[in-house]
Amino acid sequence: MAKLEEYIPIVGKPVIDELKLLGQKLQGKVIQNINSTAVGGGVAEILNRMIPLLKELEVDARWDVIKGGEQFFEVTKKFHNALHGKHEDIDRRDFDIFTETSQRNAAELNTYGDIVFVHDPQPVMLVNKRSGNKWVWRCHIDVSNPDQKVWKFLRDFVVKYDSAVFSAPSFTQELPIRQFLIAPSIDPLSDKNKEIPQQAIDSVMEKYKIPKDKPIITQISRFDRLKDPIGVIEAYKKVKKYVDCRLILAGGTATDDPEGMAVLDEVREKSKADADIHILLLPQNDIEVNALQRGSTVIIQKSLKEGFGLTVAEALWKGKPVVASNVGGIPLQIKNKYSGMLCYSVDGAAYAIKQLLNSPQYARKLGENGKEHIRNNFLLTRHIRDYMLLFLSLYHGEDIVYL
Amino acid sequence: MQLQKAKEPFKFYTRLNLTELTGLFASNLRQIVRHIKKVPVSSIYHHTHRFLQQRQYHSPEPPNDFAYWISNVLGEKELSEQLASIDMARFSDINSLRNAIVEIIDLYLKKNFLSGFRHLEKNEAFCFMKSVSFILPTSYVVTDLKEFMEALKNITTDSIYFHTFEARLRIGRETNDFSDWIKYSIGNKKLADEISRLDPYTHTLEELRMVMIRLVEKQIGG
Incomplete structure (x- = not known):
């Protein structure tokens, strides 16, 4: 896995210095990422690269994965498609399966983070456990035109978070919580993007x-x-x-x-x-x-x-x-x-x-x-910077923040 | 030549931006001007200054989001040109800039009544956002022009941005921070004025860095 220093020739030393400054401001906070899979898929890919870099910046970033059986993931796949605007036959039983698995996960998973950073809909219900810590929901899906039945179901949980994060302006929803725009990124040093002869x-x-x-x-x-x-x-x-x-x-x-x-x-x-x-x-x-x-x-x-x-x-x-x-x-x-x-x-x-x-x-x-x-x-270093700013924003409500 | 030491050291700060979505959309010209009148200052700031940090190279797009959307989505090229060519350097606060934008659009709507009603789908609507700015000190602290020049070479464009735009427009300082320090702390009015006269809106941040380095170099004979 690439080290921070290796990004200097690509983005310049000052950019890495700024990341270090931000990292200092987050010392003492535990950032707990939660998603539904440790391998495969874009979220796991980005967390696999980002967590080691955050640690190098001395940010205590950790990563937990929820459990879910075949039925649960069939339902979440349907949810995923429906949120993308595709028609799916979703009935009461699907919502029940989602709820039951989420309740089991809530019982088993310790949400110890000062900041609990939940990725995508699968673990969204964990927020029912919140007690004094900060919670952010990161939506990686295009929800510009979601199936309303699924979105309304999820929305009841999303509104319990402190903030939500979307990838594009058109994905924003009417929500009573703060919403931020953070675009995803590519890693210039990954096998998919590095220079090759x-x-x-x-x-x-x-x-x-x-x-x-x-x-x-x-x-x-x-x-x-x-x-x-x-x-x-x-x-x-x-x-x-x-x-x-x-x-x-x-x-x-x-x-x-x-x-x-x-x-x-x-x-x-x-x-x-x-x-x-x-x-x-x-x-x-x-x-x-x-x-x-x-x-x-x-x-x-x-x-x-x-x-x-x-x-x-x-x-x-x-x-x-x-x-x-x-x-x-x-x-x-x-x-x-x-x-x-x-x-x-x-x-x-x-x-x-x-x-x-x-x-x-x-x-x-x-x-x-x-x-x-x-x-x-759109490089990983910008993405890490935005996430660190997002975490800091949880402790500051104003538009100009002096750190 | 002995360099003049500053009365007070100059501390470089940087400003990092997080984009917050306001949930407000505009689907036509009337809606956008209605929202422009009431959105927070940080939203006007975002849509008129975002391009400066995201664009590190020359781009043909109009230098603010309102002008870009009005041209590329609504197709109102004339209005877009008027908004794009607002002399932003003459405004020392965002509300004055907001008023200038509103005045231009209102006047255009009076002359082009029907333009206000062309309605777009949600995926083409203008999405209002705002900037949440985080200001933090860097490790660069300088006490004379040579140190200042060396720091200029190494700080991020975000830091240049902060000292040339943010301080003036959002924090309400009269000029950019560099000119202010060079004038009052170093006592070099000529160089301060030269830097102050630069129109930061027509340079990329990297160009601005290079121009300032050259001006300082000329002064200290570097």
């Missing part, structure tokens, strides 16, 4: 039999309708009429997701007649994702719905020109025609890709601007 890029391209004879358009996403892989193929076909190119659609395995496998079948069907379309069902291999992004000419993220869309930040950090839908947190990462291209449709995506393939200098400039935007706003 050209040789490593070439060997991944060779492994997947992708010749470098033509420009390469790539979307890295799991095979999910919300990522619109079919729309990506349609956009590619429109581009291909004018610019000879290849398309890579690469995503994680989806064997436990029946819908994911169906989408993958559709994608394969739609692309089978074109040898320049490369469908890669990738295992969890961050270095390979890194190499595929770096080996591409243009990165696309044509999602119909996104939480924050960190694949965009990953691509921009590698200096790549990106074409992405104007949804979720993507417009926070891309200013149209300045640090990337935003689109609303297949035609719009195709038009933008063509522009970038035909104007490499313009594409390079967008990539450079995008990289600096990510450096200033």
